[in-house]
Amino acid sequence: MMKTIRLNLNHKARLIVALTTLIKVKQTLLLLASSYASYLLGGGLTAPLSKHILLLVLGFLAIASTTAVNMYFDRDIDAVMERTKHRPLAMGIFNPELTLILALTIFVLSTLLSAIYINMLFATTIVVGFLFNIVAYTMLLKRRTPFSIIAGAIAGGMPSLGGWVAATNRIDSAGLALSMLVVAWVPSHIWFLAYYRQNDYAKAKVPMLPTISDPLIAGLGIALASVFQAYSLLILVSEHVIGLL
Template identity: 40%
Template structure:
């Protein structure tokens, strides 16, 4: 089945032959993975607003638009390359490329054009160091992760997670023109957050990944090992989330938020680890804890970075300190 999907998905003929007449503007938007773009822009905003040098609002908005376009370009190129495996996975089969609503060559051209435009745009609006990092993040996601790691190793998410951790660094560099410790800490938080986020998804979508031949951790190492890794990485991300306070670029408000959110994240990871399982390690609860952990991980990152931005805006609530 996979070989058939690859033949039709990569060759552009057969059952998945594009029907461009059926494409709509919404299909081109979906090609950009808008939910991912939203998270990328959000973390980029936080990197920009906590930077010590304020950026002109118009130039800042243009820089964030460039980050969004760069993330969308990465998503489009990812969908172009992965159209064969997307066609055999239930949760992705309706995407514009496997469904035949957009031609592969059009998707590739669209993604490449957006990538180039986004890099030039942020270079002109902000600085060329930000442009270089944005370009590297696109190449990392498309070439290193999508083409190189995703189909070859169970560590695809661990290494590939770096691609999604660049936006706060890009936001900071857009404002300051330099790299500092603070954005690197934000990079680390997102980097460590990525494995428990995606492995929670992989636990309840493992059949899809197995059908497509993608070596996600539950497929290769099994559910039990995956649950242990989710717990381990959750501990690591919660510990790293306290670093902004220890390093002095976040205050009491953020510290309290990090502790509370971290405790909730650990609770979800504990529930995943101790989910009732059969002898093969499969969940007896329909992977309810994994689904809950996946959903909360998104809330966690949004709330954590939001708390950091608010803490910065309020000066760390220094007025509460003696």
């Protein structure tokens, strides 16, 4: 009996690990943190505790479900790349079609609840993030152009903008600047990763700037992204969202 219990526990533990991998839990929590930080900077600190909880729960579900949909469309190249071959859909741990249906259901519900309990602008950022991530980046551009990451970066910046509009119920220069900090960071992160994983991306036939061009060009792109980040910080200082130490 004890052996059976241990086997059941091991099975459940493996499923939990697979589920956290499916939603890229570290990335999901990082994006959620960017959203919540923007919410606090926008004045959300004084909001009722219930709104904080709703923002975090609905934001987590929206980001996690979008990530799971991304995993569905990328499962073939994930199976080829050394870095991603152990992801659950690539290994066949979860049924791909069932995963897609569940992820889309959770996404739709979290978006509708966000529109009802947070505000329409917050729900809109969720939809825009999904469209840029899944349609523009994953389905249309990722396998065709090294500049696909621009669409992915815009998707990555939506949680920050979402947190801001959840607090202020408006889109303004400060909210866009917070979003731009993440948008400018994403290409730098991905291009660094692609540079050190060139064989992986080449094997999967995914064109990335560091793998198909002179490293100096990718370096120029990273430098340009850093300039955008600095400009975004200046906007935030001028808008008194953050202060200089």
